[in-house]
Amino acid sequence: MTGVDLPRQEGDIPRQDREVRILLDSGRVVEANTLFDDVVVRSPAAEDGDRWRRATVLVYRAVVAWRLGRLPLALELAADGWTELETDQPKGPAAAQTIGMLAYLLEGIGHRRAGLDMMRLSVQVARDADDPHTLAHCLQRLGAALNFRAVDAPPEASGRIFAEASELLREGLQLVDTGYVHRALLGSYARALAGINELAAAERTARAAERLATAHEDRWGLAMCHWVLATVRHTQNRLTDARTMASRAVAEAEKINDTTLLLRFSLDLANICAELGDYVGESEALRRSVASGRKAVETLQEGLGQALEQRRLAVQAQRLAMAAQEAAARDPLTGLSNRLGLERAAPLLLESTAAKGRVPWLVLVDVDWFKGLNDDAGHAAGDVALREIAQLLRAECRADDVVARWAGDEFVVLLVDATDEWQDAGPAVAERIRSAVDCHDWSLVLGSTRRPTVSIGVAAGPANLDDLFDAADEALYRAKRHGRNRVEVHPPLLPSK
Missing domain, CATH: 3.30.70.270 (Reverse transcriptase/Diguanylate cyclase domain)
Known part of the structure; x- marks a missing residue:
């Protein structure tokens, strides 16, 4: 999965919103949370009647809230953005970005089929918009999602899925050569190459992405690169090196508070430790995996519970308002309309x-x-x-x-x-x-x-x-x-x- 998405057009996303994402991806979660509290109270306006730009900002904030573990707020912001999204046919770069970010959220909460369908739609909208940077971003999301599908797929299907991902990510890399999206494309492309057993190309690509991520304090990028290198070393049966790289990937995922990555990386680390006979390391990796899985489930349950309660209160308030309107229109003596x-x-x-x-x-x-x-x-x-x-x-x-x-x-x-x-x-x-x-x-x-x-x-x-x-x-x-x-x-x- 990708980190928080950043559209190329800086006018689409307010500066402080972008700063929250930068803090989050650099592992400064407490600072990101504090700044996000200031950011989220400012309602984005639809400039020049472009409701898609407002939707983009709302869904961008929903993704950040999700990364910060603030699920009720993420759902509220996503619903608000989705409402804006329903007003028009998806058209233009902002529409493609918004659909892609909603797809990321759907993937995160377990609606994987719907998430993948929306990612494919975002790619099509981006192609129609003829905006290379937006298309590259949408291709990166889709390719990264396919990588994760391939990891969990049976062997007879994983190669085909990795091959599709590599084609999409290669296309994206031809469209951009700098910036956050370029780094994310490199990391995801390296994983797809490892999945189709092009190990030398996968390592070269991962090393290039690692250098860029280090220069930009991009811990999400570093986590992905270490995961790819761990996969390459594991495939080469260089298990000690694989364990080192997988441990680094887990550590980086913990720093950026990404439970999805942490769950995946911890499972891979546990498998490597088991093959080494490192049962202490396996136990610790499984503990992290279980803890991250439990945290994700608990966060989801708590968030959905709070969202459900908020919905219940909203329905209750609506019913009370309707009852008040009905009472105002009814004669108290006879019970007839007044x-x-x-x-x-x-x-x-x-x-x-x-x-x-x-x-x-x-x-x-x-x-x-x-x-x-x-x-x-x-x-x-x-x-x-x-x-x-x-x-x-x-x-x-x-x-x-x-x-x-x-x-x-x-x-x-x-x-x-x-x-x-x-x-x-x-x-x-x-x-x-x-x-x-x-x-x-x-x-x-x-x-x-x-x-x-x-x-x-x-x-x-x-x-x-x-x-x-x-x-x-x-x-x-x-x-x-x-x-x-x-x-x-x-x-x-x-x-x-």
Whole structure:
């Protein structure tokens, strides 16, 4: 695997972010952690509308957080960057870099197939972008990942995988000849050469990479070079030299806090010690291997646990917010929608009803002589009567219809997606409501107090809520004027011009 990725364009990654990576790769983990705390609080902006540049910085930080063992933060940053990534088709150098770094994270947390697929995608995007340096970087990631696959593969498959890796890495080396990516390419290419048994070329390449890594205090590069040299010596059966080089690789991996490298190198060191009969060395190498594996698992479990808890809290907060919104749109006395709830729901319902070629109906219900009922039976009885009427309204309507308490003793029913002939749907429901209230047994609620009735105005038409309400209100006024306890229908409204 590669170390923290560094795009060529310095404008893509802020200077302090790059300094964190340099500290980390030079083994100064405590300093890297301290500086990263200052860096990560600054949210990267999308300059000139290029959201990919913001995504690149976010995912770059996610990789650094992963290397520092701060998994919850790594997942949070990666998710944020991935969200940016989903907004556009992957195109350009920044997109290729971002996809490649996400692939590195997926590899690290065990999603190896998805990680490899994304690395191949990053190479294709880099080729389309015609940016040699970015393509070299993407080729290096993919080649390094294939090297690790080949090490774990059965003998009949490993040679083929190493050969593919060497071709990719050779192509990358033809594109860049200096810098961090060049050093990483050299180290990875040397390992691929060793894998296809070109030992002399592998050693020459590893030595060249070692000199460059030493000059730049690149401990990640040194760890890789020592691993390659240990592999070469092991293949040559020079086991004492192989043990020395493998021990150096383990030491460098420990210094840069790279548990993935440490696990791989420790296993190789244990195998070499076993062949030498150095059982103390084998035991120590296995201890390091187990410790690094346990640390990786524990870090992953802890991080995923914290991420899950954060997700749970986020969902809980979302539910509370939704509950608060719902409560604000609901009448506490009757449990029906209130005026706010109706006004929120009506536009979409009216639009969808019209789109189906159907006509919405608005039924406006007013309780007759409600003030007198309150005066005679008391406000508590009046409240009970309103709740009873609300239940009767709900019982006479379908689940899709909106039943709301508009204000005081006034209710609104918005009939949508009616399956009856549109000329009859509203009046039919209104008459059922009127009859249900009129025939209801009110003796338990009101005793000998005069039972309530309702007057209803009905209107229909491809109009907005305000127009429907005004038309139904006119019809309701006629119902009141003509004796109450009746339904009046407004003439159908004409379509709005």
